[in-house]
Amino acid sequence: MRHVVTLIVGLLIGALLATTAIRTLNARKDAYPEALMNVMKHELTAANAAARTPACNDNAHALDKLALLSGDILTAMPDAGTPDRVFRQYVSNMHDKVVAAGSSDCSQRNQALTEIKHACDDCHRDYR
8 A cells, every 4th residue: 555655646746847847848938939920820810800891901900910020020030040041031922922911902802811821831831
């Protein structure tokens, strides 16, 4: 009986120490890149929802936020030096598509938002 209790206490202490170690390691990770991508995803979803409404230009606010956030991608990525040429091209392409979507009319807005999503997917395919 004493061995069973010792085993259970040892397992509980081991689980507690493992959880503490995992949380400590995750706390050192930079949350900014992931947070930036989550906010951009939220704003793209909001812009898509607004584009489906009869007054499709209600998504100008979300597109403005996307344009501002796309300017922060290069500073958010945890790279020791400067980002490579391909990554810079992806970011530039995405930013250009966001700016173009902001100046598009209602009939072209859904297509412009789809192009933004494709620009995101292109980069995530290579850099995720």
